[in-house]
Amino acid sequence: MSEVKEMKDEALPHFMELSDAGQFSLGALCAISLKMLFEEDFNDEFKKNTLSMILQYMKQPEQVEEAIKAILDGQGIDDSDPYVDILLKEEILPKTKSAEPLVTDFITMAIKKGNYDARFRVLIKHVSWQLRVTWDTMEEIEGSLAEVLESEQYEVSEDEAKEKAKKARNSKFKRYALIGLATLGGGTIIGLTGGLAAPLVAAGAGAIIGGAGAAALGTTAGVAVIGSLFGVAGAGLAGHKMKRRVGAIEEFMFEPLICGHALQTSGVTKQLHITIAVTGWLTSKVQDFRQPWPSLAESREQYSLKWESKYLLELGKSFEYITSIAVSMAAQEALKFTVLSGLLAAIAWPAALVSAANVIDNPWSVCLHRSNAAGKQLAEVLLSREQGKRPVSLIGYSLGARVIFSCLEELAKRKGCEGIVEDVILLGAPVSGDPKYWQVLTKVVAGKIVNGYCRGDWLLKFLYRTSSVQLRIAGLRPVKWENRRMHNIDLSDVVSGHMDYQNQLTTIMKAVGVRTRDEISKPTKTQSAPVTPSSDKHLLQDPKSQSQSAPVSRSTTVQNINSENLASISEQGHSLPGTKKPNSEESKGSSSTFKSKEDVLNELSRSISNESYAGTYHTEDEPHGESVNKETVVDDITIKEGVKTLCLDEQK
Amino acid sequence: MEEREVLTTLKILIIGESGVGKSSLLLRFTDDTFDPEQAATIGVDFKVKTLAVDGNKAKLAIWDTAGQERFRTLTPSYYRGAQGVILVYDVCSKQSFNKLDAWLNELETFSTKHDMVKMLVGNKIDKEKREVSKDEGLKFARKHHMLFIEASAKTKEGVQCAFEELVEKIIQTPGLWETDKQGMTLGSNSGTNQSSCYCVV
Numbered sequence: 001m002s003e004v005k006e007m008k009d010e011a012l013p014h015f016m017e018l019s020d021a022g023q024f025s026l027g028a029l030c031a032i033s034l035k036m037l038f039e040e041d042f043n044d045e046f047k048k049n050t051l052s053m054i055l056q057y058m059k060q061p062e063q064v065e066e067a068i069k070a071i072l073d074g075q076g077i078d079d080s081d082p083y084v085d086i087l088l089k090e091e092i093l094p095k096t097k098s099a100e101p102l103v104t105d106f107i108t109m110a111i112k113k114g115n116y117d118a119r120f121r122v123l124i125k126h127v128s129w130q131l132r133v134t135w136d137t138m139e140e141i142e143g144s145l146a147e148v149l150e151s152e153q154y155e156v157s158e159d160e161a162k163e164k165a166k167k168a169r170n171s172k173f174k175r176y177a178l179i180g181l182a183t184l185g186g187g188t189i190i191g192l193t194g195g196l197a198a199p200l201v202a203a204g205a206g207a208i209i210g211g212a213g214a215a216a217l218g219t220t221a222g223v224a225v226i227g228s229l230f231g232v233a234g235a236g237l238a239g240h241k242m243k244r245r246v247g248a249i250e251e252f253m254f255e256p257l258i259c260g261h262a263l264q265t266s267g268v269t270k271q272l273h274i275t276i277a278v279t280g281w282l283t284s285k286v287q288d289f290r291q292p293w294p295s296l297a298e299s300r301e302q303y304s305l306k307w308e309s310k311y312l313l314e315l316g317k318s319f320e321y322i323t324s325i326a327v328s329m330a331a332q333e334a335l336k337f338t339v340l341s342g343l344l345a346a347i348a349w350p351a352a353l354v355s356a357a358n359v360i361d362n363p364w365s366v367c368l369h370r371s372n373a374a375g376k377q378l379a380e381v382l383l384s385r386e387q388g389k390r391p392v393s394l395i396g397y398s399l400g401a402r403v404i405f406s407c408l409e410e411l412a413k414r415k416g417c418e419g420i421v422e423d424v425i426l427l428g429a430p431v432s433g434d435p436k437y438w439q440v441l442t443k444v445v446a447g448k449i450v451n452g453y454c455r456g457d458w459l460l461k462f463l464y465r466t467s468s469v470q471l472r473i474a475g476l477r478p479v480k481w482e483n484r485r486m487h488n489i490d491l492s493d494v495v496s497g498h499m500d501y502q503n504q505l506t507t508i509m510k511a512v513g514v515r516t517r518d519e520i521s522k523p524t525k526t527q528s529a530p531v532t533p534s535s536d537k538h539l540l541q542d543p544k545s546q547s548q549s550a551p552v553s554r555s556t557t558v559q560n561i562n563s564e565n566l567a568s569i570s571e572q573g574h575s576l577p578g579t580k581k582p583n584s585e586e587s588k589g590s591s592s593t594f595k596s597k598e599d600v601l602n603e604l605s606r607s608i609s610n611e612s613y614a615g616t617y618h619t620e621d622e623p624h625g626e627s628v629n630k631e632t633v634v635d636d637i638t639i640k641e642g643v644k645t646l647c648l649d650e651q652k
Numbered sequence: 653m654e655e656r657e658v659l660t661t662l663k664i665l666i667i668g669e670s671g672v673g674k675s676s677l678l679l680r681f682t683d684d685t686f687d688p689e690q691a692a693t694i695g696v697d698f699k700v701k702t703l704a705v706d707g708n709k710a711k712l713a714i715w716d717t718a719g720q721e722r723f724r725t726l727t728p729s730y731y732r733g734a735q736g737v738i739l740v741y742d743v744c745s746k747q748s749f750n751k752l753d754a755w756l757n758e759l760e761t762f763s764t765k766h767d768m769v770k771m772l773v774g775n776k777i778d779k780e781k782r783e784v785s786k787d788e789g790l791k792f793a794r795k796h797h798m799l800f801i802e803a804s805a806k807t808k809e810g811v812q813c814a815f816e817e818l819v820e821k822i823i824q825t826p827g828l829w830e831t832d833k834q835g836m837t838l839g840s841n842s843g844t845n846q847s848s849c850y851c852v853v
Contacts, residue, residue, distance in 0.1 A: 021722045024695035063697050067715075070698035075713055077729045085725060 375406025
């Protein structure tokens with residue numbers, strides 16, 4: 001009965017160091033997590049395969065397999081705490097003071113077959129979090145495993161260079177025509193990073209992986225595996241050329257986006273996870289698609305999508321124009337009485353604004369259509385795995401969010417769309433907020449879907465003024481869809497108008513929980529604080545430090561926002577966007593008090609958002625959204641009374 | 653066809669000290685096998701078996717927990733939702749009998765269904781060096797309102813009977829279980845034997 005079954009693969013070192021109780025618990029923990037994360041029918045196969053792979057790597061006897069599969073089927077319990085407790089008491093953990101070795105084994109296992117499934121990454125994320133391994137640490141481990149893979153490939157390619165060159169010649173140069181081989185130089189690629197990679201190895205991660213993990217990977221990872229993981233012969237996304245047009249797109253390409261050096265083009269290292277950022281519009285000041293994303297640090301390998309710059313520039317200019325009209329109207333007092341009161345009814349837009357509408361309507365509708373087409377094109381690229389078989393996260397604002405949404409919709413219709421996309425962040429998305437259009441995304445998105453919206457986004461409302469869907473636009477309100485993936489985040493306090501999605505992008509990204517540059521470069525690693533705001537019982541600390549650590553970690557993020565805001569206040573001399581209290585004096589006062597364009601717009605959106613707060617949508621925010629709300633509201637207090645108040649507030 | 657006839661799915665739990673023969677009882681019941689060298693259970697074992705009692709078919713989902721101390725923190729999580737519990741001791745080990753109180757305590761603490769049916773099983777009666785008499789077992793069972801049977805996984809004696817009695821009693825307890833199908837009520841058989849007493853073999 002308890003005979004060890006014959007295993008296809010060698011066991012992973014750290015898994016085998018666990019006691020049988022630990023191995024059982026790890027299996028059960030994975031089963032419970034899988035069941036919780038991927039409850040949909042179409043994920044059944046993935047769940048079964050993944051779980052049996054995990055059990056195989058731990059060489060579990062049949063008896064354990066049966067019990068754990070029963071847990072996956074939902075026969076047993078879904079409380080993972082006892083298993084976590086057992087695992088954290090395991091002997092091998094004190095050696096490294098954390099469950100890092102287990103996470104290393106997990107990632108190794110996930111990429112061994114040359115296909116890093118987005119769902120697998122979500123599972124690892126979840127399990128790591130339960131085992132108190134921080135998100136930073138997991139990324140570091142991934143990073144160093146990628147290093148190992150790359151150096152491996154480099155060696156192999158030297159050995160086989162001649163033969164490959166011969167083969168390539170024999171194929172009558174046909175293959176040269178393929179985009180993937182643009183960088184061809186003996187078949188494999190990696191020459192350029194082979195040298196660059198070494199200094200980037202994080203000291204900590206190197207120690208974690210050590211010999212064992214890397215060796216386990218090295219023995220099985222062949223060139224094929226690596227090529228598959230990292231994309232067609234390494235040319236990947238940066239080498240993407242539109243071979244086949246889907247719809248009428250004139251421009252569609254990817255540019256590497258290096259965190260902190262938005263305009264730098266070389267020096268991207270291959271990683272196990274990539275992020276694609278999609279810009280919403282261009283202006284005369286922002287003519288480069290990478291420009292709005294200088295601080296994006298969601299993953300270590302990032303790309304920016306360059307699409308339809310001609311049309312997006314036109315749109316941006318009309319955005320600026322219409323905004324200036326709104327401002328001049330405000331100066332004439334017209335705005336307050338017509339726009340502010342009539343906005344919600346959407347029937348009494350000020351005449352001046354409406355008469356200027358043709359300036360914006362045309363480019364807007366052109367760009368709407370083009371963003372759909374670009375989304376379909378993006379879906380083609382992702383499906384053909386030009387990025388390699390590794391998880392992709394997508395982030396975009398305004399029309400960029402629409403590109404992403406259209407891409408996801410297209411993916412959902414296709415076969416083999418599961419396990420490609422991990423997280424999706426949509427900001428001010430001009431797409432329908434009707435849950436029925438979002439539900440299909442379950443199949444495509446493995447991780448979370450964030451909808452960042454602003455109730456007082458008058459420009460977006462204006463653009464949809466003639467359409468009946470106006471009040472159901474995702475960029476204006478939460479998407480009422482009950483799913484663990486869906487996170488609605490109210491940005492009304494951060495965003496004072498549609499233009500802010502570009503201008504305040506860094507602050508917004510922080511508010512929705514996207515990693516930004518100054519977060520990762522922070523020297524103090526708060527190892528003890530979990531990455532996700534967790535229910536406190538998960539913290540394995542003594543109560544004293546527990547009560548301290550959570551507020552501290554939160555207040556730091558708040559402080560970041562604060563300092564930004566403070567800076568912007570001192571620079572521009574206008575009030576905070578989205579101040580909560582409706583300042584009655586100000587709104588009664590004469591228009592001559594308005595000092596700047598921003599000021600007027602702030603006032604405008606504030607009043608709008610105040611009005612819509614009275615509306616029906618107010619109550620149904622996701623918990624996550626509420627917490628962000630709380631943070632940003634707290635902002636105002638802090639600015640006035642200093643950080644101490646905030647901490648006090650938190651402790652209460 | 654067979655699926656349709658199943659009246660309900662019952663969750664049964666087997667607990668008791670390490671080495672008293674919980675897994676052997678289960679395997680005798682589900683697979684009709686016996687391994688004298690039965691390895692210690694890791695974590696928990698899970699088996700499904702359909703059983704017909706009084707013309708009613710019940711699907712049993714049986715969780716066989718590990719008795720070893722290091723798995724002890726896991727077992728309480730399996731108690732939730734169990735309709736029946738089989739508490740096993742070894743008739744040749746006084747110590748395993750003495751620990752019964754502790755097991756019952758834990759059961760009280762963690763079980764969610766308080767009218768769950770409990771059965772005490774004295775295992776290994778084929779062995780000669782008996783340390784716990786039948787009377788002692790019976791007394792303990794009476795005191796704690798449990799069903800009682802002595803059995804031997806090795807010789808098959810009492811094994812089938814133990815599970816059948818337990819299931820019968822569960823089915824006779826109203827409110828403890830639900831039908832898998834809508835509209836199906838307690839069968840006509842269930843009303844007849846309400847005055848069940850402790851089963852003694």
